[in-house]
Amino acid sequence: DVKVTQSSRYLVKRTGEKVFLECVQDMDHENMFWYRQDPGLGLRLIYFSYDVKMKEKGDIPEGYSVSREKKERFSLILESASTNQTSMYLCASSSGDDRVILPDYEQYFGPGTRLTVT
Amino acid sequence: AQSVTQLDSHVSVSEGTPVLLRCNYSSSYSPSLFWYVQHPNKGLQLLLKYTSAATLVKGINGFEAEFKKSETSFHLTKPSAHMSDAAEYFCVVSGLSGNTPLVFGKGTRLSVIA
Numbered sequence A: 001d002v003k004v005t006q007s008s009r010y011l012v013k014r015t016g017e018k019v020f021l022e023c024v025q026d027m028d029h030e031n032m033f034w035y036r037q038d039p040g041l042g043l044r045l046i047y048f049s050y051d052v053k054m055k056e057k058g059d060i061p062e063g064y065s066v067s068r069e070k071k072e073r074f075s076l077i078l079e080s081a082s083t084n085q086t087s088m089y090l091c092a093s094s095s096g097d098d099r100v101i102l103p104d105y106e107q108y109f110g111p112g113t114r115l116t117v118t
Numbered sequence B: 001a002q003s004v005t006q007l008d009s010h011v012s013v014s015e016g017t018p019v020l021l022r023c024n025y026s027s028s029y030s031p032s033l034f035w036y037v038q039h040p041n042k043g044l045q046l047l048l049k050y051t052s053a054a055t056l057v058k059g060i061n062g063f064e065a066e067f068k069k070s071e072t073s074f075h076l077t078k079p080s081a082h083m084s085d086a087a088e089y090f091c092v093v094s095g096l097s098g099n100t101p102l103v104f105g106k107g108t109r110l111s112v113i114a
Helices: none
Strands: A004-006 A010-013 A019-025 A031-038 A042-049 A064-070 A073-078 A087-094 A113-117 B003-006 B010-014 B019-021 B023-026 B033-038 B044-050 B056-058 B064-068 B073-078 B087-094 B102-104 B108-113
Touching (some): A010 A019, A019 A031, A019 A113, B003 B102, B044 B056, B044 B073, B073 B087
Antiparallel strands (some): A004 A019, A064 A073, B087 B108
């Protein structure tokens, strides 16, 4: 059974803290994604990666960075958390083909991390 | 650029009645289209997808969607709603390869009344 796991379901951090959100997939997928989900705004892509050590900016990368040192793990980093980063964060993975994101391929999602920054 | 509009933010139906969740898309080429479902406190799950084969697409749990190019629509339907269908539904269009592989709609929350 395919599985994408995220390190925490709920997280509370203070403004200015450095925050790490971890995502692990066990499907040997090439592509991994980080989204944030806010009411009335749907999902917005923060960053994605199509290979180890590779990363691409999505629609809203400001205030975030990512790390992909191993194929199965994709980390989202908030260098200095702010209250406007309070949100639900979703990780996803999909198959790929030679560093090409193939939109037709299904994305598999983790359960999400609800981050609150106070 | 690709975009998708879900015409209703909230739909409420009675159990056993039909479900219609509306989606319109905009694309400069023939897109792939998807519906994802998110149950409370769960991640998103693929319901169905259209990738230029048959225009009527059947998905899981009795849902189906019809691709209508002339109307740029991809509405999701189900003949008879169950309580377990209560969830958030997202219409999604494939982006150009590049910085936005998938473009998500803002979501439609489906409530099912007993």
